[in-house]
Amino acid sequence: MPSRKYDIGDTVMGRWPGSSLYYEVKVKAFNPSTQLYTVKYVDGTELELKEADIKRSQLFKSKREGSRSKSPSRRRSRSRSPGRPVRRSTSRGRDPKKEKESKIYDVLEVKLSPLPKSVINNANVQYEKKISTNNEVSSEVFHKVEVGQYEEKQKAVTITAQNKVEALPEIDRADVRYNLRPRKEDNDKVSESFERNVEEVTMKSVRKSKTAELEFGGRIGAFIMIFVLPVIVFLLLVTCAKKDPSIYNFPPSLPAFSTLWDSQVFGIVGLWLLFQVFLHLLPVGKVVDGLPLESGKKLKYRTNGFYAILVCAVMVGAAVFYGIDFTYVHDHFLQFASSAFIFSVLLSLYLYIRSRWASKDELAPNGNSGNLFYDFFIGHELNPRVKSLDLKYFCELRPGLIGWVLINFSMALAEMKEQNIEYPSLAMILVNAFQLIYVLDALWNEEAILTTMDIVHDGFGYMLAFGDLVWVPFVYSLQAYYLVNHPNQLSWPFGAVIIILNGTGYLVFRKANSQKNVFRRNPHDPRVARKFLHLSSSFILTVYLVLICFIFFIKDLKTISTATGKSLLVSGMWGFVRHPNYLGDIIMALAWSLPCGFSHILPYFYVLYFTCLLVHREARDEHQCRKKYGSAWDEYCRQVRYRIIPGIY
Structure with a gap:
């Protein structure tokens, strides 16, 4: 069995996974079977490292303190010229050349001090640069310093302005913030050169990399789903309206165009969307912060969805009291679905067109493939906003979710009318009650959606627009729609x-x-x-x-x-x-x-x-x-x- 090189309790330097940076760590344990050391960083993080990723602390000290070896041709003779006056030599500790090298090193020394990692909205890390008035480099920059391999002769380490500094390509790696600060002001030229290097890194870091890993079947899958999803919705609704929705009667006959389009229904859907926008923009409810964006700022969100559904409930109750027939929704259900589909397509086109002028840090991490159909389907922009109206956040919980409850209520009234009963059936009551509780829970805990994959990771495109405006209200209400014509005791x-x-x-x-x-x-x-x-x-x-x-x-x-x-x-x-x-x-x-x-x-x-x-x-x-x-x-x-x-x- 190979012997271990480091003992438990040793303080050594451990390489951070995925980088060439070394930090001070303490050996906590050693696994003989895997030959891995469990080490603890100064910030409390515990990781398992290979022996090759651990170095003695003395190695780093010797690289700084060790002097450069001089070739014989560069060494000065101990003898002096007879005509030169005797000059008392300075002490070894005051060697001017060493002192100059030490100053240069101190100016360029990378001070590695891990700070708490901020929550990142599934985007690349932010790079910041602040220069003080006394020409000091006092910036905090997210970066990665690629250190060359250690030479066998242990030459002194002096990090020059030519060091390669490159941005972290993705957030999966260790997102650690480092402080680069000079401790002396003796070398202005080196400081200026280093500042220019940092500026170049900062400018390059904001470039959003292309989406490499494509989901949902890639470009071909996204293209197919754009057309298949609406077909599925209409097949379900047409089949459900049949007297015998058996699988043996599938596929159903195509409906007439008049059953798919009605300008009055289209206007009602448009008014419904505008009314929900109005309720959303009312200065009612708590304003909360979202997760930090790539630019570092946090978007504000008003969480008043629960108030919105209460207002809608009061208005629906008043409408029923004054004799408005909500069975109209059931009688024109396909037309409502068609109108919602048209609005979802128009919204998707608007979202994709406006995303072409969005800044790089506003693009979705998974919707930046460069392919028109894929980015249109997934969503090219992460958080499209019209002033204070966040379009994705609004569509996630408002028109579709509240519309789902309203459709269920209309189906309960339609069942009473079609089956000629005084009260809805127990089955219809349970379906309405269960789904109402689910929607109320979502709106009561509206803030929780800000940490979901839809908000944090996915862009806002056809997939979410169609899902929020068409799929949720018209597919999720399928049980209530089914019970109208197919009652179950x-x-x-x-x-x-x-x-x-x-x-x-x-x-x-x-x-x-x-x-x-x-x-x-x-x-x-x-x-x-x-x-x-x-x-x-x-x-x-x-x-x-x-x-x-x-x-x-x-x-x-x-x-x-x-x-x-x-x-x-x-x-x-x-x-x-x-x-x-x-x-x-x-x-x-x-x-x-x-x-x-x-x-x-x-x-x-x-x-x-x-x-x-x-x-x-x-x-x-x-x-x-x-x-x-x-x-x-x-x-x-x-x-x-x-x-x-x-x-x-």
């Missing part, structure tokens, strides 16, 4: 089981998201590990809730440190599966479909689609987290084996 015992199932899914969903949001704000908040609520005895009868109870009462907060300065939560719900919020979503999706019965598979399209969507999103999350956290994510996956469904996946 649901028994109360089976209804109670469905209620328990939906409650289980909601508890998992809400608990997981609450833990995640609290942990992101303050990793040491005791609420992360505190029990969430007391469960009634009826809930404990289900298998899932037995597991959930076990998770809820975990008291110890366990985390895994990462090289980025963040920690991964491995206790509570997030120690159960890697994406417990997705698990809750899938359970609720199943509960929304069960009230429709088992006569046709059409009402279960939502749960099938949503499961595939979350599995795909989990794969995207997995890929991003592995790139960002590296070995820490591998350790998290080792401790938490299952991704979404415990024991299955």
